[in-house]
Amino acid sequence: MSTSKVTDPASLLGGLSSSFDHSPWAVTELSGEAHIVRYANSAFCRLFDKARDEVIGRPFDRLLSPADECLALLDRVFRTGAAASYTAEELAAPCPLLFSYSLWPLMADGRTAGVMILVNETGPLHETRHAISQALLLGALRQDELIEATELANVQLRTEISAHRQREIDAKLLANEVAHRVKNNLQVIASLITTEIRRTPAPWVRGFEAMQDRVIAIAQLYDLISQSSGGRTVALGAYLKEIAATLSASVLGDTGGIRISVEAEALQIDSERAVPFGLLVNELGTNAVKHAFPGGIGMVTLAVRRIGNDVELTVADDGIGMPAQGQGSTPGQHGSNYVTIFVRQLSGTLVRSGAPGVGTTFRILFPMSPDPENIPGQ
Template sequence: MSGDLRSAALDMLFAQDLPIGLALLDSDLRYCAINATLARANGLEVAAHLGRSVVDVLPQAAHDLIPLLRGVLETGRPHHFQIDAEVPSLPGVASEWDASYLPVKDDQGQVAGVLVRAANRSQERADERLRRARQESDQRLRRVLDNLFVFVGVLSPDGRVQEANRAPLDAGGFTLEQIRGREFWLTPWWTHDPLLVDWLKDAAARVARGETVRRDVVVRMAGDTRMDIDFMMAPLRDDQGRVTHLIPSGIDISARRESERALARSEDRFRRAFEGATIGMGLIDTDGRIQLANESLARMFGYTRDELAGKAVHDLVPTRQREAHHGHVGSFMRQPALRYMAKRQELYALRRDGTEIAVEIGLNPMPDSDGQQVLATVNDVTERRAAQSQIERALQEKTALLNEVHHRVKNNLQVISSLLSLQARHADDRVRDALRDSQSRVHSMSLLHQLLYERSDFSALEMGTYLRRLIQLLRDTYLGQSPQIDLLVETPQDLPWRMELQRAIPCGLVVTELVTNAIKHAFPDGRTGQIRVRLGGTALGEVGSPPAATGGVGDHDRLAEADPPWLEVVDDGVGLPPGMAPGQGRSLGLQLLPLLADQCGARLGMESQAGTRARLTWCRDAVGEAHA
């Protein structure tokens, strides 16, 4: 009977890949025919159903299905129903089925079998969810690829373009439709280079045979520009291992290439500077061995560059210093810093022939992926140290000579002073006073040379000390033990008041003349009084010369704001006679004052009010200009 049922039309129907499951059962509920859709749902091949009963194929669902099928056979009426049943394809899961059982009658009108139409709604929904998930995944992948500036394409095994992401298409200035179906090596990216076209054609053939190729290439982009990419083409295989597609991909490496070129240029500049340096340079590793040496270093030590490579730096140190040198190198490698090793020590190096040279060594840490490295710069300073020693000896000799000169000048002035003193013993009072004034002037100059000799500083004189000693000499010369007149010196305590030698001498003579004149004429008839010598203003450095380094440009600004340096001699005596001014009168001292003031670079002013005040003022502009 089953043979009668299976007509050619039914065979054609069951052979179709329909979305719904179909099966034909005979009166014994055995499978006469089944399509692939229902066979897959049942979890068996089509051939595994034929001739077997429903109970054999669907043992878990048979107790629900058999009564329904028997009912159709017995009544001859179709039956439509929904049921939850477990099938072998989904063990342990009750699937929702939508089924129809239709009676199949023979030529006599008797029910000879059942036509089953069944749809696994649970499976359909699962398949739909899977389909949507795959579609969303494909869309996400497409969006990701389209927003990445990487080339990803799909080629057929013969190398024709099927798919490509958007970024390289946009960069190339064309669309997918313009290149789809074309041979990949003939697309606009590659045709600027015939050799590259040939390589890509050969590469596609190799990848179709299962190889993977990769190399850096230059592609053409919109506007006939060029881009460096890291290109790769790999095969895509199916479950049986057959190559179904070729997958080309590329990553923009233009920035990396430019970095590599910049690094190469930098390395070239470094090497040329390294090789062309006139001082010795060597690269030292963490073990204290020379990795690289320039020609200057090799020539300095009497080796070739190849002989220095790999040599321990300790071998270039004199034997007496090697033990300490090991400690220095180890300490430096543990805490590397830009510095001089053995700072403030005289360093010596050992040449190949055993001679020693004086050197200066600079150390510059250069961390590396292989460990700590140090760039050492070595400078042969043997000749410089010899010249420096010669200069120091010459300076010592010059210092000794200047010391002797000032000592002799002081002695000669003391001899002159003694001669004046001897001559004054046999002279009348008027001559004696003139000789004593001259002796005071000689004392002021002699004292200056004595201080220079005592302090061995010939650049300038500290005026506070000088004036105190000078006033003491004048007190001894003119006043003796007399308490009639007080002589006081007031000098600033915060800053030293220094004056260069050529100005200090006339300045001392001015003070001598002013104090002497005050002693003689300010206090007649036995009057008592006071004479004060005062220093004031802001004396930055040496008066009339560039100040000592106390802060740079800021000193000039402070000098412009502060009072200029000044020196004054003040007494509370009877004052000057009416109409008398410096440079006038018969007194030699008064006649000398303007000239001496001009020689020391100051302006002299005198006023008489409740005594006499004479002031030397150094012009702010002159001092500031010298300072600047």
């Protein structure tokens, strides 16, 4: 035991006493030559069938008969400072209350200040075996209760997981259904614009056609969302192919000398930013097809790739390029304004390169994850 100086005379064990409070073995701490009980755990009090306040502060010899072997051994441990133990014989009569126990001196400033007693057995071995059997039986019953409770908890957990998955499925189905209906409504709007184009004077037809192209681009997005399993993100490769197909059908028409190719890594974009993304590609692709190839022959490339935590969108052509004085603008003032707006909604930056005779390339770099403050519609 420790030989450190005693700072709390009321308990030589100090903070260790709390460790014995719930011990199944009876433990007590005695202080001084009179063996005053300074600490007794619950098991010790039950052993003597007394409340704790009936034990604490009283001499230990009042709990035992004067002839009990424990008292003589206790005096010896206190005098000599040497630990000791005792086990009664199996057939001892009368059987002592403390059948088997150990005693340790509690040292302070190099002298014995008290004694700690740990009761190992409180009856003959057959009684101990009987108590052990009872404890094992109770433990087995308790184990069955725990297993039953665990199985019930597992059933409840599986039920909750199943319900959560069903809610996710329902939410996805609802999102896909909404996207499908939005796509149908946008297609109706595009058809109405076609009707207006037929009745519109030639000078204003191009404006209606540009509006129709943008509506169709958004409709393509919602078509992809309605077909996806998640409904929260859009595959950029598939989206670019849809836009390329629409440009080929609506803008190129019979101009077979111009081709549109798609180069895309496996990237996803959230459905909110997919709208300005698609409109941006549609705007730049349409400008390239209509202005870069006066001879009717050339290639437009739509590409996306990941660079660190950003996505790089490239719209490039191998056409005539732009005149030097036009390096800072996009063909058509309205188109330039739209491009600027779409790039801003993506929280991106745009860089244009190229020269007359070598084509034009637009590179837009925007973050993989959206900026909550710049999400379109918020």
